[in-house]
Amino acid sequence: GAGVSQTPSNKVTEKGKYVELRCDPISGHTALYWYRQSLGQGPEFLIYFQGTGAADDSGLPNDRFFAVRPEGSVSTLKIQRTERGDSAVYLCASSFTSGNTGELFFGEGSRLTVL
Amino acid sequence: AQKITQTQPGMFVQEKEAVTLDCTYDTSDQSYGLFWYKQPSSGEMIFLIYQGSYDEQNATEGRYSLNFQKARKSANLVISASQLGDSAMYFCAMRVGFQKLVFGTGTRLLVSP
Numbered sequence: 001g002a003g004v005s006q007t008p009s010n011k012v013t014e015k016g017k018y019v020e021l022r023c024d025p026i027s028g029h030t031a032l033y034w035y036r037q038s039l040g041q042g043p044e045f046l047i048y049f050q051g052t053g054a055a056d057d058s059g060l061p062n063d064r065f066f067a068v069r070p071e072g073s074v075s076t077l078k079i080q081r082t083e084r085g086d087s088a089v090y091l092c093a094s095s096f097t098s099g100n101t102g103e104l105f106f107g108e109g110s111r112l113t114v115l
Numbered sequence: 116a117q118k119i120t121q122t123q124p125g126m127f128v129q130e131k132e133a134v135t136l137d138c139t140y141d142t143s144d145q146s147y148g149l150f151w152y153k154q155p156s157s158g159e160m161i162f163l164i165y166q167g168s169y170d171e172q173n174a175t176e177g178r179y180s181l182n183f184q185k186a187r188k189s190a191n192l193v194i195s196a197s198q199l200g201d202s203a204m205y206f207c208a209m210r211v212g213f214q215k216l217v218f219g220t221g222t223r224l225l226v227s228p
Contacts, residue, residue: 003159031214042119042206042218043160056214089158104216106152106160 004107025094119219138207148210
């Protein structure tokens with residue numbers, strides 16, 4: 001498809017388990033972003049990639065969260081030892097260049113539920 | 116610290132009427148960008164409109180316009196001629212630094228026939 005694709009769309013896991021969430025950005029987009037949206041809140045920034053490198057990971061809440069983008073396209077958000085407070089929708093976005101007027105193209109998100 | 120405030124948790128409007136969604140922001144930066152996104156029930160965030168801090172004219176995109184009042188630090192979204200498909204969550208956001216967007220808590224808009 002032409003848009004940002006995120007998988008899985010829904011993930012239910014147990015506390016303490018490891019989870020991977022995948023984002024496939026729009027082809028040719030060099031910038032990729034992860035946001036987390038808790039119920040009733042706006043999205044919160046987690047991490048931003050320019051190409052393969054994480055240009056800003058200041059939003060990652062702790063060291064249980066890690067993200068990679070090894071070939072500069074697909075990105076994986078990895079959460080270790082999940083906690084109930086990690087339950088949220090994880091949104092991925094991409095844009096053609098960095099520093100543009102903000103037209104980020106978002107995916108539909110991965111809803112994570114930690115029991 | 117940069118912050119976006121949306122004080123209207125919900126708004127109702129009749130089809131074909133105009134509606135204003137409020138947004139105020141707080142920043143000490145001179146250069147910043149303000150955005151509005153629409154989030155339908157599918158969850159996808161859809162970019163609507165952008166206003167740069169140095170833009171002298173209010174931004175417009177079709178039925179959307181941004182009422183930018185810099186001295187008041189407000190960036191209200193005006194939707195003219197509301198349609199049923201406009202029912203969704205609307206988020207105001209501000210660009211922090213070069214890349215990060217800070218979002219408000221959103222306003223749920225319901226358009227009735």
